[in-house]
Amino acid sequence: MKHKNDISCFQGKRYAHRGLHDNEVPENSLWAFRRARERNCGVELDVQMTKDHRLVVFHDGDLKRMCGVDGYLRDFTYDELCKLNLNGTDERIPLFSEVLQVLDGVDLICEIKWDNGDKNYELCEKTYDMLMTYSGKWCVESFSPYLVAWFRKHHPEVVRGQLSCLMRDTGKGRCREFLLTNLAYNVISRPDFIAYDFREAKKSFGFRLIRRLFHPFCVCWTPKGEAEIREAMKDFDTIIFEEG
Numbered sequence: 001m002k003h004k005n006d007i008s009c010f011q012g013k014r015y016a017h018r019g020l021h022d023n024e025v026p027e028n029s030l031w032a033f034r035r036a037r038e039r040n041c042g043v044e045l046d047v048q049m050t051k052d053h054r055l056v057v058f059h060d061g062d063l064k065r066m067c068g069v070d071g072y073l074r075d076f077t078y079d080e081l082c083k084l085n086l087n088g089t090d091e092r093i094p095l096f097s098e099v100l101q102v103l104d105g106v107d108l109i110c111e112i113k114w115d116n117g118d119k120n121y122e123l124c125e126k127t128y129d130m131l132m133t134y135s136g137k138w139c140v141e142s143f144s145p146y147l148v149a150w151f152r153k154h155h156p157e158v159v160r161g162q163l164s165c166l167m168r169d170t171g172k173g174r175c176r177e178f179l180l181t182n183l184a185y186n187v188i189s190r191p192d193f194i195a196y197d198f199r200e201a202k203k204s205f206g207f208r209l210i211r212r213l214f215h216p217f218c219v220c221w222t223p224k225g226e227a228e229i230r231e232a233m234k235d236f237d238t239i240i241f242e243e244g
Contacts, residue, residue, distance in 0.1 A: 005159045005192045007217050009137055014229070015042035015109050015240045017222045018059060022243065026066065026086035028057045030094050033102045042107035044221070044240045047096050049116045049123050054078040055096035055130060061115035067093075074116050096130055105136035109219075109240065111163065118144035128155060141195050141219075145185035152190050161219060162189050165197035166204060182206025193217040195240070198232055 019025075019032025020039060026032065028045055036043045046059045051074060063069040063076070067084040073093075081093045110131065116123050124147055131138050141161035142148050151160045162185070167177035179185060183194065183206045196207050198220040210216060223232040225244025232239045 005157065007139070007159050007192050010107075010139065010159070010193075010217075010219075010238050012233075013042050013107060013238050015044040015107070015238070017044050017240045017242045019043055019045065020243065024089075026089055026091050028059055028094070029086050029089070029091040030098060030102050031089075031091055033099055033106075037103055037106050040106075042109070043103060044109040044111065045099065046111045046113050047123070047127050048073060048113040049120070049126070050078045050081060051075055052077040052079075053122070053126070055123075055126055056081065056093050057096055057099050058093050059113075061113070072115070096127070100130065100134050103134075103136065105134075107136055108134065108138040109161075110138060110140050112140055112142040112144075112147050114142060114144035114147060119146045121147075121150050123147070124150040124154075128158070139192075141191075141193075143180070145180075145189035148189035148191055159192045160189070161193040161195045162186055162191035163195045163221075164204070164207070166200045183210055186210070191216075193219055193237075195219040195221060197221060198223045198228070198236075198239075201235075 016036040018027035020035035021027040021032040045057050047055055047057060050056055058073055062072050066086050069084060085092055112127055139159035141163050143163045148160050148162055151158045164183055167181045170177055181204055194216050201207055218236045219238045220232050220236040221240035222242050223229045223239055224242045229241050
């Protein structure tokens with residue numbers, strides 16, 4: 001579990017999960033990212049690709065929860081997505097390039113979603129090219145060990161993280177879910193850090209074993225509220241948080 005990249009610049013920092021959002025401010029919106037920048041918070045966000053190969057910032061694979069529309073984001077063009085709003089507000093699904101302009105150098109954790117396919121290396125390449133124009137400190141992470149491994153192979157200098165949690169009902173199959181939960185694919189991704197669900201980390205045998213044997217840099221998501229944030233800071237190097 002030894003890593004070669006220096007990740008000390010991420011030590012002890014807080015990153016706002018999908019920006020600083022609440023009941024009025026939609027997650028992963030330009031509004032949420034402006035609030036995070038104004039509060040001098042780092043930001044975690046989600047990047048995926050539209051049908052016409054544009055990079056946008058959006059968490060879910062489907063559009064129902066945030067936009068009230070049936071269908072998967074990957075099956076819509078960017079122009080079609082522009083007609084939708086986020087949670088009934090005037091906010092829309094932003095381009096990744098727009099978000100980077102708004103953040104303007106804020107520290108960034110970029111999750112590369114596997115909803116476009118867990119071996120969609122075009123998404124990795126486009127994300128990398130855009131991040132290389134960004135002025136702030138950044139790293140990448142993904143639930144897909146293959147997407148993380150792409151960075152290890154092609155851009156090993158990029159700090160990369162393996163996301164995980166107690167996998168269930170992902171459609172990946174029980175055997176693969178077990179291996180992902182217990183970080184068995186780390187032999188492929190060779191991450192610089194592990195990012196694990198704050199509430200599930202103690203339930204994962206694989207995570208606890210790796211932590212005991214290799215002492216990796218550990219990020220947690222997503223403690224909510226100041227009490228949980230303080231608790232998380234005792235056990236993890238860095239946190240991705242939500243406000244209470």
